[in-house]
Amino acid sequence: xxxxxxxxxxxxxxxxxxxxxxxxxxxxxxxxxxxxxxxxxxxxxxxxxxxxxxxxxxxxxxxxxxxxxxxxxxxxxxxxxxxxxxxxxxxxxxxxxxxxxxxxxxxxxxxxxxxxxxxxxxxxxxxxxxxxxxxxxxxxxxxxxxxxxxxxxxxxxxxxxxxxxxxxx
Numbered sequence: 001x002x003x004x005x006x007x008x009x010x011x012x013x014x015x016x017x018x019x020x021x022x023x024x025x026x027x028x029x030x031x032x033x034x035x036x037x038x039x040x041x042x043x044x045x046x047x048x049x050x051x052x053x054x055x056x057x058x059x060x061x062x063x064x065x066x067x068x069x070x071x072x073x074x075x076x077x078x079x080x081x082x083x084x085x086x087x088x089x090x091x092x093x094x095x096x097x098x099x100x101x102x103x104x105x106x107x108x109x110x111x112x113x114x115x116x117x118x119x120x121x122x123x124x125x126x127x128x129x130x131x132x133x134x135x136x137x138x139x140x141x142x143x144x145x146x147x148x149x150x151x152x153x154x155x156x157x158x159x160x161x162x163x164x165x166x167x168x169x
Contacts, residue, residue: 008065014029015054020075024039024042025056063133088119097163103139
């Protein structure tokens with residue numbers, strides 16, 4: 001596995017690649033050491049570390065700072081996910097920037113009706129954020145729900161607000 005890290009205005013973004021497929025992404029490391037240590041633990045094996053730009057990191061930073069929502073062809077490593085979990089994550093990739101979907105609706109779109117709780121558990125396991133945009137999944141009553149383990153997380157609200165502003169019709 002390989003770790004690629006890059007500094008941005010507010011910290012560090014890091015990705016973990018498995019044979020050049022995205023295995024894990026994270027955008028709010030405080031410093032280089034934190035990024036390398038965290039991603040190394042996830043890899044659980046010897047890793048190569050590169051400090052440089054990478055197209056996946058550019059995508060992550062663009063989504064987080066609200067400057068770009070274009071997703072190039074990104075090869076995701078779904079190892080460790082069941083087929084149904086992968087189906088949910090793939091269905092989520094089809095939700096356009098500026099739109100939201102409920103957990104129940106995402107389950108239906110993934111071919112798993114009546115699966116709101118299951119979808120919520122998959123969102124909690126999403127290791128590809130914000131590329132696989134779990135911030136676009138909300139409760140059926142319109143409330144934000146959980147994000148990064150917290151209710152009404154300010155980063156979720158920030159990303160949704162940026163997207164809605166950019167894609168207002």
